[in-house]
Structures are given as structure tokens and as C-alpha cells.
Amino acid sequence: MLLVSESLMPELVTTAKEAMQRITQARSSGETIGLIPTMGALHDGHLSLVQAAKAECLFTVATIFVNPTQFGPDEDLDQYPRTLEQDMEALAAHDVDFVFSPNASEVYPSGFSTYVDPPDVAKPLEGEYRPGHFRGVCTVVLKLFNLVPADIAYFGEKDYQQLLVIRHMARDLNLPIEIRPCATVREPDGLAMSSRNAYLSDDERRQALALSDSLALANDLVANGETRSASILDEMKRVFKKAGIENIDYIALADPDTLQDVPAITQPTQALVAAHVGNTRLIDNRRIG
Amino acid sequence: MLLVSESLMPELVTTAKEAMQRITQARSSGETIGLIPTMGALHDGHLSLVQAAKAECLFTVATIFVNPTQFGPDEDLDQYPRTLEQDMEALAAHDVDFVFSPNASEVYPSGFSTYVDPPDVAKPLEGEYRPGHFRGVCTVVLKLFNLVPADIAYFGEKDYQQLLVIRHMARDLNLPIEIRPCATVREPDGLAMSSRNAYLSDDERRQALALSDSLALANDLVANGETRSASILDEMKRVFKKAGIENIDYIALADPDTLQDVPAITQPTQALVAAHVGNTRLIDNRRIG
Numbered sequence: 393m394l395l396v397s398e399s400l401m402p403e404l405v406t407t408a409k410e411a412m413q414r415i416t417q418a419r420s421s422g423e424t425i426g427l428i429p430t431m432g433a434l435h436d437g438h439l440s441l442v443q444a445a446k447a448e449c450l451f452t453v454a455t456i457f458v459n460p461t462q463f464g465p466d467e468d469l470d471q472y473p474r475t476l477e478q479d480m481e482a483l484a485a486h487d488v489d490f491v492f493s494p495n496a497s498e499v500y501p502s503g504f505s506t507y508v509d510p511p512d513v514a515k516p517l518e519g520e521y522r523p524g525h526f527r528g529v530c531t532v533v534l535k536l537f538n539l540v541p542a543d544i545a546y547f548g549e550k551d552y553q554q555l556l557v558i559r560h561m562a563r564d565l566n567l568p569i570e571i572r573p574c575a576t577v578r579e580p581d582g583l584a585m586s587s588r589n590a591y592l593s594d595d596e597r598r599q600a601l602a603l604s605d606s607l608a609l610a611n612d613l614v615a616n617g618e619t620r621s622a623s624i625l626d627e628m629k630r631v632f633k634k635a636g637i638e639n640i641d642y643i644a645l646a647d648p649d650t651l652q653d654v655p656a657i658t659q660p661t662q663a664l665v666a667a668h669v670g671n672t673r674l675i676d677n678r679r680i681g
Numbered sequence: 682m683l684l685v686s687e688s689l690m691p692e693l694v695t696t697a698k699e700a701m702q703r704i705t706q707a708r709s710s711g712e713t714i715g716l717i718p719t720m721g722a723l724h725d726g727h728l729s730l731v732q733a734a735k736a737e738c739l740f741t742v743a744t745i746f747v748n749p750t751q752f753g754p755d756e757d758l759d760q761y762p763r764t765l766e767q768d769m770e771a772l773a774a775h776d777v778d779f780v781f782s783p784n785a786s787e788v789y790p791s792g793f794s795t796y797v798d799p800p801d802v803a804k805p806l807e808g809e810y811r812p813g814h815f816r817g818v819c820t821v822v823l824k825l826f827n828l829v830p831a832d833i834a835y836f837g838e839k840d841y842q843q844l845l846v847i848r849h850m851a852r853d854l855n856l857p858i859e860i861r862p863c864a865t866v867r868e869p870d871g872l873a874m875s876s877r878n879a880y881l882s883d884d885e886r887r888q889a890l891a892l893s894d895s896l897a898l899a900n901d902l903v904a905n906g907e908t909r910s911a912s913i914l915d916e917m918k919r920v921f922k923k924a925g926i927e928n929i930d931y932i933a934l935a936d937p938d939t940l941q942d943v944p945a946i947t948q949p950t951q952a953l954v955a956a957h958v959g960n961t962r963l964i965d966n967r968r969i970g
Contacts, residue, residue, distance in 0.1 A: 506853035564795035566827040
């Protein structure tokens with residue numbers, strides 16, 4: 393374990409007022425401000441966002457907030473891993489300027505009732521299987537953009553639809569911030585990094601490879617000349633069956649901008665999968681074609 | 682007619698980019714920025730907002746945009762008065778720094794599909810009679826706040842529910858802007874100033890006094906000891922009948938923060954009325970008790 397002395401820890405800010413004071417000061421110094429919104433339980437995927445921010449911003453802020461409004465009633469809000477101490481150490485190692493981790497009552501005060509009604513691109517895929525999810529995501533992301541006004545915000549391509557939803561929201565609501573996508577970070581065997589991987593048993597961890605394997609297969613099929621979506625989807629489904637995963641939410645080949653299904657791979661296409669491995673719901677995606 | 686020379690006219694800005702450049706410059710000079718969002722057809726009510734802004738802000742911006750998304754399909758979007766030249770002259774006389782009047786395609790680009798789902802206080806009264814109205818209002822106001830980031834935004838108490846809705850939205854979404862209410866400006870005989878008064882015939886103009894008269898009566902009744910809402914509402918209704926106005930949307934005595942009906946006037950209460958005078962829908966309100 394890497395020992396980090398207290399003095400190297402980024403400052404932990406929990407109130408909107410303090411966060412705004414620090415941002416205002418950084419802004420008045422003319423520093424470009426980078427924002428990395430997270431729900432904590434940080435892994436190398438998150439840290440790659442921090443690295444991208446550090447590379448282009450003089451002042452970087454990570455937020456850690458497990459946002460209740462983006463979890464459905466039967467989802468894993470209570471179980472979601474909370475590892476603030478380790479998260480702070482990881483962020484210290486990457487030298488972020490401060491960490492904003494507000495209480496739920498600070499973010500959702502009594503009487504709160506205004507939401508963002510998300511853009512059309514929120515409707516398919518995750519939108520069908522997690523009703524209300526993107527409403528919660530858009531609302532909290534807009535709130536964080538206002539609480540910690542930054543020049544550039546960093547989001548992982550691992551949550552591809554979320555990235556699109558936030559980009560469309562930013563365009564539609566004229567948000568004065570750039571949305572910067574960062575490539576998915578994977579384990580050596582291909583599994584996309586996710587805080588939810590911590591839920592997996594050893595057996596489930598092996599099964600979970602079906603997600604990235606099916607995407608790799610789709611990529612190979614297209615590289616070898618297959619263009620018919622139906623055939624590719626069948627082959628992908630077979631990967632899940634073989635791994636013993638029965639509970640698939642979706643396997644999709646979609647337009648990368650609209651997420652509408654495409655019947656044939658005639659141009660770059662987003663392959664997206666979501667499935668339950670044991671009790672853990674995982675998602676992954678990859679650009680193919 | 683007051684002649685205003687070209688050189689005194691405020692600059693008319695129509696693109697988001699130009700508006701942001703001017704705001705960024707004002708901000709870097711440390712000037713407090715005041716925003717007055719309007720739909721044009723300016724009257725003394727609007728100009729009182731400009732005066733309030735000039736009194737506390739070094740830099741003031743008025744916006745003129747007839748927002749299509751806040752009009753219902755059977756409402757007066759096409760007929761709404763557009764008087765840009767006179768509006769510019771009036772704003773020149775009040776020395777605003779620039780006027781932002783974007784095209785609809787700049788505000789609602791192709792693919793636009795993200796809205797603000799307004800707070801609970803949008804549900805009664807106007808919310809019942811103009812479904813979708815506050816969704817459009819909140820969305821465009823949030824967009825204007827992002828397009829022309831200001832420190833303080835000025836709204837008239839004439840549109841009392843709108844003021845509450847915007848205040849709740851600003852609180853709920855952590856918008857970094859102060860919402861400043863300004864008192865309703867009235868004609869000498871009491872009629873609240875409204876761009877829609879221009880629609881009224883001479884007869885209708887006389888009938889329209891029922892709105893402000895009914896509010897004055899409610900105020901008098903309470904001053905004389907009446908506390909029962911039902912009795913006060915009956916008396917108010919009689920004022921409309923007497924004026925020959927049959928088409929009343931609502932007459933309400935409500936909590937000033939929640940707009941829920943109150944059965945008795947035991948503390949300061951908002952009296953609100955909405956009625957159709959001929960083909961013109963008018964609203965008014967007043968604090969009583």
C-alpha cells in the first residue's frame with residue numbers, strides 16, 4: 393500500500409459555498425478548470441479521466457457523489473461501493489486540486505422538484521431497461537456543472553449512451569462547458585473496468601468476459617466482411633449463451649449518434665451490450681466497422 | 682416621438698458566440714451583470730426591470746425572444762406583438778449594454794430534445810390551464826441563463842407563478858444566479874401592464890379592469906376583517922360577472938410560496954386571477970392580508 397501523508401491529500405469540500413469559492417478563485421487566476429464527476433469507488437477508468445483532465449487543465453476537481461435519483465427502486469443504491477478513503481488516496485496520487493463530495497441534503501434540499509427531461513437519445517437501450525435513470529443522471533450532472541462550473545468535463549466511453557445523453561443535453565441547454573470523452577479502460581483480459589465488477593464472484597468474473605468477448609467478435613466479423621447486423625447479433629448472442637449468461641437486457645448495433653438500430657454495418661457503428669451476470673448488471677460497448 | 686440617434690442604440694446581438702464574448706469581457710472587468718429576459722413588445726413594466734437592473738449592475742443585458750415552446754398549440758404565438766424597433770429605442774433610452782435577440786434556430790437547433798421538467802409549484806393555476814407552458818418557460822430561461830451568464834436576473838411579479846417557478850428551478854438546479862422580483866407596474870386605473878393589453882378593444886379594456894378591481898376588493902375585505910376564503914372568492918367572482926366576463930380560468934387565494942389554496946386568510950396570502958376578456962387571456966395577482 394502506498395502511504396500518502398495527510399498534507400498531500402486533496403482538500404475534501406462538502407458544501408456548495410466552499411466549492412464555489414475555490415472555483416471562483418481558480419477562474420479569476422485564468423486557469424482552465426477540468427471536472428471529473430464520479431460516484432466514487434474509483435478504478436483505473438476514473439483515474440484515466442483524471443489524467444486526461446490534468447493533461448489539459450491547470451485546475452482539476454473530482455466530484456464523488458452517489459446520486460440517488462439515477463438508481464431505480466430495485467437497483468443497487470444501498471449496496472453501491474463507498475470507498476472514500478481509498479478514493480482520496482488515489483486522487484492524491486493524481487494531484488487533483490480538490491474533491492467535492494456533497495451530502496445528499498446539499499444536492500437535493502427539501503422541496504426539490506425540478507428535473508432535466510433528457511434528450512431523445514436517452515430513450516432506447518438503457519432508457520428502456522432503467523426508466524428514470526438518465527433523468528437522474530442529467531439532473532445531477534447539470535447540478536454539478538452549476539455547483540462546480542468548469543471549462544471541460546470528462547466522461548468515460550464505457551458509459552457510451554450516458555456520454556451521448558450528456559453531450560446532447562449540453563448542446564440543447566447551451567451549457568457553457570465542453571464534454572470530453574475518454575476511452576474505456578479494460579482489464580488485461582478485456583473486461584471493461586466498472587465499480588460494479590467488485591460485486592462479481594470468481595465464477596461471475598469469468599462469465600463477465602462474455603460482454604467484451606462478444607464485442608471483439610463483432611469487430612472481427614465486420615473486419616472479415618460481414619455486414620448483416622442480424623448475423624452479427626446472432627453470433628454475439630452465442631457468446632453469452634456459451635458463458636452461461638441467460639439474462640441479457642440488450643445486444644445492439646446502432647448509429648453512434650442516434651443509437652437507432654442499423655440493419656447493416658455500412659459505416660462506423662456502435663455495438664452495445666447489457667446483461668446480468670448473477671445479480672450484477674454490466675454494460676459494455678465498442679466502435680466497430 | 683423621441684428621436685434616438687443610431688450611435689446611442691444598444692448593440693443588437695443575435696448569435697450565442699457574440700453574446701458570450703461580450704459577457705466574458707464584462708465579467709473579466711469584474712462588472713456585476715444584470716439580465717432582463719423579455720419577449721419584446723416592451724412596456725413600462727419591462728422598463729422598470731431595466732431600471733432595477735441599472736440600479737445595481739454595471740453591465741445590463743436585455744433579451745428579446747418570443748419563445749415558441751411556452752405557447753400552447755391554440756395560443757397566440759403568431760399574433761404575439763413583435764415591435765423590435767420601438768423596443769430598441771426604449772432600451773436605448775435606458776442605456777442597456779446590449780440586446781440579445783437570437784433566432785429560433787439558434788435557440789432550438791435541429792435535434793433539440795432536452796427540456797426542464799418544472800418544479801411542483803408549476804402544477805396548479807397556470808399549470809392547469811396552460812399545460813406545457815412552464816416547461817417551455819423553464820427551458821428557455823435556463824438556456825438564456827447559460828447563453829448570457831449573469832449575476833442577477835430580473836422578473837416581474839405580474840407573472841407571479843412564473844417568478845416562483847423560476848426561483849424554485851434556480852434553487853433546485855443550483856443555478857449560479859440571483860432571481861430578483863420587481864413589483865407589478867399598473868396603468869393609472871389599476872390594470873396591470875401586459876404586452877397582451879394591446880389586443881384589447883376599448884370595451885374590453887374597460888372590462889379588463891375586473892382583474893385588478895377584484896384583487897383590490899379582496900384586499901379591502903381582508904383589511905376590514907374578513908378571513909374566510911370562500912366569501913372573498915364569491916365577492917371577487919361578482920366583480921367579473923358585473924364586468925360581463927364569463928370565461929374565468931381561476932380566482933385563487935393561495936399560499937405565497939406553494940400556491941396551494943388556503944381556506945382562510947390568517948397570514949400574507951397571494952390572490953391570483955386569470956380570465957379571458959374577449960379573445961385575450963389576462964392574469965393578475967396581489968399580496969393581501
